[in-house]
Amino acid sequence: MTTLLARAEEEAPTGAAPGRPRLARSASRWRRVGVRILATGVLLALWQLLYSLQIWSPVLLPSPGAVWEALVRTSTTNDGVVGYQGHYLIDHLGISLGRIGLGSLFGVAAGLVVGLLMGTLPWVRVVVEPWVTFLRTLPPLAYFSLLIIWLGIDESPKIWLLGIAAMPPVAVATAAAVVGAPATLVEAARAMGASRWQTTISVVLPSALPEISTGVRLAVGIAYSSLVAAETVNGLPGIGGMIRQAQAFNQSDVVILGLFAIGISGLLIDAALRAVERRVVPWRGRA
Numbered sequence: 001m002t003t004l005l006a007r008a009e010e011e012a013p014t015g016a017a018p019g020r021p022r023l024a025r026s027a028s029r030w031r032r033v034g035v036r037i038l039a040t041g042v043l044l045a046l047w048q049l050l051y052s053l054q055i056w057s058p059v060l061l062p063s064p065g066a067v068w069e070a071l072v073r074t075s076t077t078n079d080g081v082v083g084y085q086g087h088y089l090i091d092h093l094g095i096s097l098g099r100i101g102l103g104s105l106f107g108v109a110a111g112l113v114v115g116l117l118m119g120t121l122p123w124v125r126v127v128v129e130p131w132v133t134f135l136r137t138l139p140p141l142a143y144f145s146l147l148i149i150w151l152g153i154d155e156s157p158k159i160w161l162l163g164i165a166a167m168p169p170v171a172v173a174t175a176a177a178v179v180g181a182p183a184t185l186v187e188a189a190r191a192m193g194a195s196r197w198q199t200t201i202s203v204v205l206p207s208a209l210p211e212i213s214t215g216v217r218l219a220v221g222i223a224y225s226s227l228v229a230a231e232t233v234n235g236l237p238g239i240g241g242m243i244r245q246a247q248a249f250n251q252s253d254v255v256i257l258g259l260f261a262i263g264i265s266g267l268l269i270d271a272a273l274r275a276v277e278r279r280v281v282p283w284r285g286r287a
Contacts, residue, residue, distance in 0.1 A: 062253040067260070070253040074242075084254065085245060087237040093261050096227055096239040099155070103162025103230075104223045108216055111167040115174025115212075120200060125175065136168035140226040148233060158230040165226040166219035173215025177208030213277045217270060224266050 044064055050056075051063040058066070074089040083089060114132065118125040140161055147157035181204040189199045228240035235241025239258050246254035 059250055059252055062256065066253045067256050070251075070257045074254065074257065084242055085236050089239075089242075089257070089261065092237050092239045092242045092258075093265060095237050096231065096262075097265065099158050099230065099238070100162060100220070100223050100227060103159045104166045104220050106159065106163035107166025107223060108170050108219055110163065111170025111215070111219065112174055112212070114167070115171040115215075116178060116200070118171065118175035119178025119208075120196070120204075129175070132168050132171050135164060136172070140165050140229040141232075144229060144232070153234045157233075158235075161230045162223045162226055166223040169218040169222060170212070170215045173218070174208065174212050177211035177215075178204050180211075181207045209281045210283075213273075213281055217273050217277075220269060220273065221266065224262065224269070227262065 047064055051058070051061055055061075062070075071089065074084040074092075076083070076088075083091065114128060118128055118132075143164070144157065144161050147160050151157045151160065178200075185203050185207070186199055189203045194202065227238075228243055231238045231240030232244055235244060239261055243255050243258035246252075246258065
């Protein structure tokens with residue numbers, strides 16, 4: 001008996017199996033990081049090569065070194081000049097992120113309410129859905145001028161523009177998720193005496209959360225893509241306003257720097273939203 005137990009322990013050592021998946025996931029994660037770093041290096045090398053071949057003027061295509069110098073210049077004080085237009089790059093980006101955060105918050109909140117009403121009340125869906133689709137198809141600049149006429153050129157039209165841009169994706173995703181909630185679970189809850197409100201909170205919303213979270217990510221991305229449009233008027237300080245000002249003076253290095261700042265911060269925001277999604281909706285893809 002002892003010999004059999006010893007042989008079993010040799011053939012299946014305890015603790016070995018749980019560690020292997022963890023090591024495999026870690027190795028896979030590092031491989032992905034390595035591939036991304038390599039791809040970034042290749043793109044930078046190609047960029048430098050195109051600049052060295054002088055196919056286009058440096059005004060049209062600055063070198064990576066020129067963009068790096070613009071980063072240093074806009075992040076420091078040089079000969080008494082503070083950053084770009086009196087503000088550091090981080091200040092421009094921070095103010096824009098504040099606008100996006102506030103506008104996205106209003107847009108997501110409105111989209112959740114509208115989506116829930118559309119999903120639970122058929123007559124609301126019939127009345128409201130065409131207008132939500134109408135707003136979703138409008139480019140931000142199409143109604144920004146009207147918002148300026150109504151609200152002036154201060155912060156209000158920018159926040160409203162970002163909020164209006166963020167609302168439709170959340171409303172559409174929420175309505176679709178609510179309508180697609182499992183009918184058997186809804187009927188079971190109603191059979192047990194749950195009211196419409198209790199059924200919505202206890203059954204429909206947990207089922208709809210994965211799709212709603214996707215709608216929120218899309219909404220924030222659309223709001224961010226509308227940033228430059230929102231900051232075309234009186235956008236300084238702000239990263240979109242910085243890009244517009246640099247474009248007026250043919251400062252392509254500052255324009256490209258601003259695009260990198262928007263893109264990288266957008267990646268970080270999306271990663272943060274995905275992390276929140278994994279915490280709030282851990283059952284996504286499992287049920």
